[in-house]
Amino acid sequence: MNILTGTQIKEAxxxxxETEPIASLDLxxxxxxAVADWFKAxxxxxxxxxxxxxxxxxxxxxxxVARMLAEAGYACSMFSTxxxxxxxxxxxxxxxxxxxxxxxxxxxxxLCPPKDALLVDALLGTGVRGGLKEPxxxxxxxxxxxxxxxxxxxxxxxMATEWGNDPARIVHATHTLALECPKLAMMLPEAGDxxxxxxxxxxxxxxxxxxxxxxxxxxxxxxxxxxxxxxRRTFAHKGDYGHALLVCGSARMTGAAVLxxxxxxxxxxxxxxxxxxxxxxxxxxxxxxxAMLSLDPADSFSTLPExxxxxxxxxxxSGLGMADETVAAFGRLLQAASVPMVLDADALNILAxxxxxxxxxxxxxxxxxxxxxxxxxxxxxxxxKEKIEKACALAARLRSVVVVKGAHTMVVxxxxxxxxxxxxxxxxxxxxxxxxxxxxxxxxxxRGYDSEQAAVIGVYCHxxxxxxxxxxxxxxxxxxxxxxxxxxxxxxxxxxxxxNANARKSSCP
Numbered sequence: 287m288n289i290l291t292g293t294q295i296k297e298a299x300x301x302x303x304e305t306e307p308i309a310s311l312d313l314x315x316x317x318x319x320a321v322a323d324w325f326k327a328x329x330x331x332x333x334x335x336x337x338x339x340x341x342x343x344x345x346x347x348x349x350x351v352a353r354m355l356a357e358a359g360y361a362c363s364m365f366s367t368x369x370x371x372x373x374x375x376x377x378x379x380x381x382x383x384x385x386x387x388x389x390x391x392x393x394x395x396x397l398c399p400p401k402d403a404l405l406v407d408a409l410l411g412t413g414v415r416g417g418l419k420e421p422x423x424x425x426x427x428x429x430x431x432x433x434x435x436x437x438x439x440x441x442x443x444x445m446a447t448e449w450g451n452d453p454a455r456i457v458h459a460t461h462t463l464a465l466e467c468p469k470l471a472m473m474l475p476e477a478g479d480x481x482x483x484x485x486x487x488x489x490x491x492x493x494x495x496x497x498x499x500x501x502x503x504x505x506x507x508x509x510x511x512x513x514x515x516x517x518r519r520t521f522a523h524k525g526d527y528g529h530a531l532l533v534c535g536s537a538r539m540t541g542a543a544v545l546x547x548x549x550x551x552x553x554x555x556x557x558x559x560x561x562x563x564x565x566x567x568x569x570x571x572x573x574x575x576x577a578m579l580s581l582d583p584a585d586s587f588s589t590l591p592e593x594x595x596x597x598x599x600x601x602x603x604s605g606l607g608m609a610d611e612t613v614a615a616f617g618r619l620l621q622a623a624s625v626p627m628v629l630d631a632d633a634l635n636i637l638a639x640x641x642x643x644x645x646x647x648x649x650x651x652x653x654x655x656x657x658x659x660x661x662x663x664x665x666x667x668x669x670x671k672e673k674i675e676k677a678c679a680l681a682a683r684l685r686s687v688v689v690v691k692g693a694h695t696m697v698v699x700x701x702x703x704x705x706x707x708x709x710x711x712x713x714x715x716x717x718x719x720x721x722x723x724x725x726x727x728x729x730x731x732x733r734g735y736d737s738e739q740a741a742v743i744g745v746y747c748h749x750x751x752x753x754x755x756x757x758x759x760x761x762x763x764x765x766x767x768x769x770x771x772x773x774x775x776x777x778x779x780x781x782x783x784x785x786n787a788n789a790r791k792s793s794c795p
Contacts, residue, residue: 287486287510289470289503289706292412292447298466302492311376314343317465317489318350321439322358324463324487325351329404329437331359336391336399338429339366339377340409340422340443346377347439348408349384356388363389365397367421397428405429405436407457409443412469418444418455426457435460441469442480449671451477458482466491468505473694473706474670475657502703505694510705511746514739515776518554527556528732531597532725533619534604536612537585540566542605542631544573545718546725548770550601551576553729553744561591587612590619599626601728603633604721613640620646626686626731627651630724631659638662649685650737652727654720656691678702687741689727691720695749697741705742709749713756718766723748726773747775 290298303310329335337352339345345366356362370378384390391397399405407429409422418426426444429436438459441447445456447469453476462481464472466489472481486505504510519526530550535543543562550558551574560570561580570579580591587602588611594600600623606612616636620627626648629637634655637643647653655663660673664680667673674696681688681698690696694706726748730740748769755768 287467287505287507288498288501289467289473289505290497290501291470294497294501295412295447295466295469297497298491298495301495301497302490305492305494310343311379313489314346314376314380315350317487318347318354320465320487320489321347321351321463322354324485325355325360325437326358332361334361334363334400334403335406336403336434337362337364337388337406338409338425338443339364339368339381340411341366341368341373341377342411342413343374343376344408344411344440344443346374346380347411348406349377349380351406351408351439352388353380353384356385362387363391365391367425397425397432399432399434401433403434405432405434407436407438407443407459409457411440412447414444414446423455426455430458436482438462438481440465441472445469445471445477445480447471449476449669451480453477453480456480461485463487465489468706470503473503473505473696475692476670478693504703504705505708506697506705506742506746507708508746511743514735514743516554516734524556527554528598528729528734529557529559529596530555530725530728530732531559531561531580531591531594531600532604532728533561533587533591533600533602534606534721534724535560535562535566536587536605536607536609537563537565539605539607540569541718542721544569545721545766545770546601546604546728547574547577548767549722549725549727549748549773550729550732551725552770552773552775553726553733554775555598555729555732557732558725558729559591559597561587563587584611585609587615589615590622594622595624597625597732598734599628599728599731601628601630601724603628603630604724606632606636608632608635612636617643617646623648626737628654628724628728628731630654630720634659634663644684647684647686651684651686652689652731652737652741653680653684653686654689654691654723654727656720660688660690674698674704678704687737689723689741689745691723695745697738697745699738707745707749709746710752711749711756711761713761713764714749714752714769716765719748719752719769722751722766722769722773730775743775747773750774 442457664676688698751772754772755764
C-alpha cells in the first residue's frame, strides 16, 4: 500500500472524479460509507456520538457519516463553530441532508459532552497549511482536555500530512480512520502518537492514478508479504535451506544470544550455529537443542568461528558487549565475512566508534538500529525529514538495508524507498525484542531471501508475533521470549490478524 503526500491525495481525488467519472459529492458519499461501516462493525449503537464538524470537505465527510449512522439507529449530535455560509459546497450540502434526529449543539454552547460520548473528529482534513487559526486554535486543545475517546476521520485535525507537526496543536485520537492510505506523518514519532490505533479504509480511488507509483513511501501489510514467501519442496533436504551463524552474547548477556537463536530457528532456515562464550553452552542447549554451538574460550566474543565459508548469513551484535577483545574480533569478522550480515546493538555501537569500518560491511546486509543507535551512526537531525534523508544516505552508501526500529518500523532500501510496517504494539518495547528480530532476519537471509525481502518479511512477522503475544498475555506482561513462541513464517495467518495488524482490543465499544 503506497503512501501519498497531501498534494498527491488531492490529485488522486481529482483523477478519480475525472476518469470514473464521479461527482465530488458522490465520492464523499462513498468515503463516508466506508467510515460508517467501520462504526457499525466496531462501535455499539448505544454509544452516543458527537460529531465535531469543520467547514471543509472533512466536515462534509463527518456530516454524511452522522446522517448514515443516525439512519441506522445511532444517537448522533453535531457541534460546529462555523456557519453554513463558511462551509464548502459539499459540506453545506451534507449539512442540509442531516435528518432532524441529529441534534445540533448551538455555536454558543460550551463543548461539554457526556463522558460516555464518543467524539468524531471531522474538523480538518489533509489541507492543513501553516498555523491553526481561531476558533480551531483554541478548540483543539479544549478537545484534548476532555476525557472522551476520539475517532478521527482521515487524520487527526491539525496534523499536516508530512512534516512539521506539533502534537500540542493536533487532536489526540483514540482511533484514526485513514481514507485509502495512511499519511506519512502517521508513521513518524514526531506526531504519530496522535493517531492512536490506525485503521486504513479503502474508498475506491482510481488505481490508475500515476501518483500511486510516484512515491518512495509504502505501508507493508499481509498482501505485500504473502507473495514474497517461498514454499518448501517435497524432496528437499536441509542443505537446500541455508546455514545461519549468530555471533552473540557475553558473560552477562547470554540471554540475548538465546533470544537471537530462537528467532533464527523460527525463520525456516535449515541450520543455526550460535557462537557464544563457553559458559553459555548449557543455557543454549537447554533453551534450543536444535541449534549447534561454536564456543568462544573467553567471557566475550574474542575469536572467530571456524570455517566461515559454511554460512550463508551472519548475525551479530546482540549482547556482544564492548570489551577491547570483542571490538578487535568484530573488526576481523567484518574483514573475513563474504556473506550478508545482520548488524544490531553493540555491532552498531562499535561501528559508530569506528566509522572507517563501515566500508567493510558486505553489500546486501541489514542494519537494525533503534533511534539512539541510528543517531550514533548518522549524527543528530533537526527533524524527521532530515532523519529520513540521512538514513537513506546511509543505506545507499552501504548498499544495504537500514531497519529503523519503532512504532511503525521503517525499512530503508538502498535505492531510498522506504517501507513502514503495519504490525506490532508498545508491549514489544522491552529488552530482547530486537535480539529476536536479529536472529529472524539472519535466518531469512540464510534461507535464501535477499536483504530487502528478508527485512520486509522479518519485520512484519516479528510485529505479528508481538500482536499475538499481546493478545495472549497483554502488552504489559508479554516479554521477548513470547515473540519467539509466536513467530510464524508461512501462508497461514488468521484472518483477524490480517484485518487489523495492530490487533489490540479497542476500548471504544
